[in-house]
Amino acid sequence: MPLLTNSPEKKTWLHVPANSDFPIQNIPFGVFLTRDDIITIGTRIGDYAIDLGALHQLGYFKGIPLTEDIFLQDTLNDFISDGKKTWRLVRNRISEIFDIKNEQLKNNESHKNIVLFTLDEIEMQLPVHIGDYTDFYSSKEHATNVGKMFRDPENALLPNWLHIPVGYHGRSSSIVPSNTPIRRPMGQTMPQGATQPVFGPSNAVDFELEMAFITTDANLLGEQISVAEAENYIFGMVLFNDWSARDIQKWEYVPLGPFLAKNFASSISPWIVTLDALEPFRVASPKQNPEPLPYLQQTGKRGFDINLEVSITPEGAAPTIVSKSNFKHMYWTMAQQLAHHTVNGCNVNSGDMMGSGTISGPTPDSYGSMLEITWGGTKPIVLSDGSSRTYIEDQDTVTFTGYCSKNGSRIGFGEVSTKLLPVNQNKKK
Amino acid sequence: MPLLTNSPEKKTWLHVPANSDFPIQNIPFGVFLTRDDIITIGTRIGDYAIDLGALHQLGYFKGIPLTEDIFLQDTLNDFISDGKKTWRLVRNRISEIFDIKNEQLKNNESHKNIVLFTLDEIEMQLPVHIGDYTDFYSSKEHATNVGKMFRDPENALLPNWLHIPVGYHGRSSSIVPSNTPIRRPMGQTMPQGATQPVFGPSNAVDFELEMAFITTDANLLGEQISVAEAENYIFGMVLFNDWSARDIQKWEYVPLGPFLAKNFASSISPWIVTLDALEPFRVASPKQNPEPLPYLQQTGKRGFDINLEVSITPEGAAPTIVSKSNFKHMYWTMAQQLAHHTVNGCNVNSGDMMGSGTISGPTPDSYGSMLEITWGGTKPIVLSDGSSRTYIEDQDTVTFTGYCSKNGSRIGFGEVSTKLLPVNQNKKK
Numbered sequence: 018m019p020l021l022t023n024s025p026e027k028k029t030w031l032h033v034p035a036n037s038d039f040p041i042q043n044i045p046f047g048v049f050l051t052r053d054d055i056i057t058i059g060t061r062i063g064d065y066a067i068d069l070g071a072l073h074q075l076g077y078f079k080g081i082p083l084t085e086d087i088f089l090q091d092t093l094n095d096f097i098s099d100g101k102k103t104w105r106l107v108r109n110r111i112s113e114i115f116d117i118k119n120e121q122l123k124n125n126e127s128h129k130n131i132v133l134f135t136l137d138e139i140e141m142q143l144p145v146h147i148g149d150y151t152d153f154y155s156s157k158e159h160a161t162n163v164g165k166m167f168r169d170p171e172n173a174l175l176p177n178w179l180h181i182p183v184g185y186h187g188r189s190s191s192i193v194p195s196n197t198p199i200r201r202p203m204g205q206t207m208p209q210g211a212t213q214p215v216f217g218p219s220n221a222v223d224f225e226l227e228m229a230f231i232t233t234d235a236n237l238l239g240e241q242i243s244v245a246e247a248e249n250y251i252f253g254m255v256l257f258n259d260w261s262a263r264d265i266q267k268w269e270y271v272p273l274g275p276f277l278a279k280n281f282a283s284s285i286s287p288w289i290v291t292l293d294a295l296e297p298f299r300v301a302s303p304k305q306n307p308e309p310l311p312y313l314q315q316t317g318k319r320g321f322d323i324n325l326e327v328s329i330t331p332e333g334a335a336p337t338i339v340s341k342s343n344f345k346h347m348y349w350t351m352a353q354q355l356a357h358h359t360v361n362g363c364n365v366n367s368g369d370m371m372g373s374g375t376i377s378g379p380t381p382d383s384y385g386s387m388l389e390i391t392w393g394g395t396k397p398i399v400l401s402d403g404s405s406r407t408y409i410e411d412q413d414t415v416t417f418t419g420y421c422s423k424n425g426s427r428i429g430f431g432e433v434s435t436k437l438l439p440v441n442q443n444k445k446k
Numbered sequence: 447m448p449l450l451t452n453s454p455e456k457k458t459w460l461h462v463p464a465n466s467d468f469p470i471q472n473i474p475f476g477v478f479l480t481r482d483d484i485i486t487i488g489t490r491i492g493d494y495a496i497d498l499g500a501l502h503q504l505g506y507f508k509g510i511p512l513t514e515d516i517f518l519q520d521t522l523n524d525f526i527s528d529g530k531k532t533w534r535l536v537r538n539r540i541s542e543i544f545d546i547k548n549e550q551l552k553n554n555e556s557h558k559n560i561v562l563f564t565l566d567e568i569e570m571q572l573p574v575h576i577g578d579y580t581d582f583y584s585s586k587e588h589a590t591n592v593g594k595m596f597r598d599p600e601n602a603l604l605p606n607w608l609h610i611p612v613g614y615h616g617r618s619s620s621i622v623p624s625n626t627p628i629r630r631p632m633g634q635t636m637p638q639g640a641t642q643p644v645f646g647p648s649n650a651v652d653f654e655l656e657m658a659f660i661t662t663d664a665n666l667l668g669e670q671i672s673v674a675e676a677e678n679y680i681f682g683m684v685l686f687n688d689w690s691a692r693d694i695q696k697w698e699y700v701p702l703g704p705f706l707a708k709n710f711a712s713s714i715s716p717w718i719v720t721l722d723a724l725e726p727f728r729v730a731s732p733k734q735n736p737e738p739l740p741y742l743q744q745t746g747k748r749g750f751d752i753n754l755e756v757s758i759t760p761e762g763a764a765p766t767i768v769s770k771s772n773f774k775h776m777y778w779t780m781a782q783q784l785a786h787h788t789v790n791g792c793n794v795n796s797g798d799m800m801g802s803g804t805i806s807g808p809t810p811d812s813y814g815s816m817l818e819i820t821w822g823g824t825k826p827i828v829l830s831d832g833s834s835r836t837y838i839e840d841q842d843t844v845t846f847t848g849y850c851s852k853n854g855s856r857i858g859f860g861e862v863s864t865k866l867l868p869v870n871q872n873k874k875k
Binding site for chain 1: 577578604605606609612613615616617618620629631632633634636642643644648667668670694698700705706710711740741787789790794795798
């Protein structure tokens with residue numbers, strides 16, 4: 018199935034603002050609630066959300082093998098299960114329908130009224146039911162920074178790190194879409210110098226700048242996916258804020274890893290950008306030394322050049338950019354992560370999500386967490402309203418944006434933006 | 447809603463073999479495939495599986511607020527969502543229908559033909575769709591044994607262990623029901639004394655003797671469940687084999703916990719035994735010293751006296767019992783685990799599963815893993831066929847059984863029995 022959507026010359030009859038993350042070359046997938054309170058699967062071009070359920074009912078996907086209700090669902094899981102060939106057929110068709118030279122829908126006002134929504138008419142939902150969520154730890158800079166702070170500055174990387182894309186399982190239930198406020202967690206901590214743990218609100222709520230990929234049904238229990246095949250099972254990517262409570266994490270995490278420090282909430286951007294749309298922005302990933310074991314060896318460009326930015330917006334104030342990083346820094350690639358995840362026969366399903374781990378660059382202004390930016394809280398930063406931060410304060414909004422850019426073409430992810438509310442001390446009634 | 451099912455005097459008109467795990471006082475819930483290839487929800491009395499979907503269609507649950515298709519589903523999640531009051535109403539009614547004094551169904555041959563199955567006519571399925579699976583680490587004996595072997599024999603328990611029911615997230619997708627064979631995993635390990643990791647079949651596949659509880663929808667994101675309320679959100683329990691590859695685990699687990707060492711497969715018994723059925727077998731859990739923080743303090747008997755047994759059966763040989771333990775040894779209770787899990791606002795849903803952690807008793811013959819029984823492989827055990835084991839070998843079947851017993855009453859879990867097949871080195875085609 019040829020990829021027909023990426024030509025930078027292609028233009029659409031819909032208005033696309035300059036520097037939009039969503040030109041006709043993007044065609045991401047998401048789930049939204051419409052002005053009529055109907056949940057549907059859709060895509061986005063410029064500032065229009067497009068109801069794919071309605072387009073399909075109107076016959077615009079004729080000839081593509083799709084079940085009738087494939088887009089009239091509250092998650093993308095079934096569509097993702099249809100596989101890469103179908104994703105391409107659908108994106109190619111959407112690209113045709115909205116091509117500036119195609120007047121079929123453009124000149125049909127009644128169809129346009131049914132199919133097109135402005136962004137204020139819709140409410141974005143979680144795009145997939147996430148069966149299992151895994152988080153990796155694949156930025157060498159981040160792992161090194163954490164190792165320097167918490168373990169041994171001289172041997173910051175643990176011995177396994179250069180051999181394994183280290184990862185662990187996370188909580189699916191508490192993953193929420195952008196614009197869903199979250200609450201500061203309560204928890205047990207051991208304050209510096211104390212001999213008894215205490216219970217109270219976390220004093221160290223942090224973001225982690227990550228991206229995550231969403232898989233299709235990759236393998237049955239007992240089967241392995243090779244590095245070479247892995248990307249065929251990746252539907253697309255989102256921005257991902259792996260909220261972390263550092264004080265809870267520090268006390269609880271030995272020996273089985275982070276738990277309540279992470280599972281109070283994680284936030285993702287609502288539009289899944291396909292790997293096909295990201296194709297023009299491939300780059301070589303960092304050279305790996307030592308060479309990994311054969312089951313992790315890869316050829317070709319497996320990294321992606323995705324600019325990332327983090328801002329903090331206090332209540333009523335202007336945003337302050339606190340980090341500029343890039344997904345290309347990741348030492349372990351998505352292909353290696355997925356191959357490693359399945360090498361023991363672990364089965365991966367449609368809608369599973371795998372986080373990259375915090376994406377830190379080489380310099381302090383590219384670090385992907387407040388833990389690193391303020392070096393464990395020792396170097397507070399000053400925001401544009403004059404207030405200072407070591408970690409995130411109540412009523413702060415943390416926003417990640419991400420986009421690829423090359424020769425005037427731009428493909429972006431929109432944003433994941435989340436407000437931190439104060440603790441909820443009420444028990445369930 | 448009164449609990450009417452536990453009277454030890456109650457008898458049923460169905461034949462129940464002596465020492466059955468499933469007297470009329472049990473009434474567990476499961477999902478099975480019938481001789482007609484239909485999936486249904488059912489219960490079990492003696493050696494009969496009872497089709498609750500059919501019973502409901504025949505009107506036997508009249509007066510109980512149940513949707514028409516509540517039992518005609520391939521998972522128990524929706525029924526579990528109906529809540530504790532409904533679970534009791536249904537179990538009370540089943541107890542009435544099969545009471546020796548009730549001749550309504552007993553004398554209706556055509557209804558009995560539709561409703562009753564012998565065990566060889568059905569195939570048990572996974573009883574719930576497990577949204578999220580958490581594993582705790584709540585046996586003091588197990589944590590101490592592991593600490594002695596892998597860390598410091600003088601300070602075997604890590605500092606947080608007596609203050610926190612330590613837990614971590616696991617993989618839902620690879621949880622399988624009893625009688626589903628699993629495969630020895632491939633993986634990366636660092637052999638003793640080596641300087642470079644190697645890739646190959648795990649040489650240290652182990653079982654972990656655990657139990658797990660299944661929850662109902664407990665709380666919304668941001669809400670907390672108290673210890674006092676927690677048991678109201680626990681539907682029931684199963685036997686749980688948390689398969690582990692010790693050599694993979696040892697190399698991968700720092701700093702984020704076990705990953706591929708665990709997620710190649712986990713096995714559960716197919717009948718969920720309700721907390722109501724276990725009520726007569728409550729016991730005090732071990733005294734906790736130091737006293738936990740207030741949010742973890744509990745009153746009353748929160749432990750359960752459940753006898754557990756592990757056997758290994760080599761291909762063609764007789765089983766050898768390798769461990770006899772008891773769930774009452776658990777230091778942290780299920781109520782404490784669930785309260786801790788939600789104290790940060792993490793939301794728990796219907797069908798979520800939480801494992802106890804390996805249930806080791808105080809003596810070597812009650813240890814819950816080969817790691818402990820053979821003390822890290824240094825003390826092999828001899829099976830009844832004369833062969834010896836440090837870990838589990840290909841074609842071995844590992845079987846856990848569990849039952850409560852008091853004053854001649856017995857409530858059991860049946861078994862979780864799993865055969866280990868050789869590695870599958872084939873990549874997905």
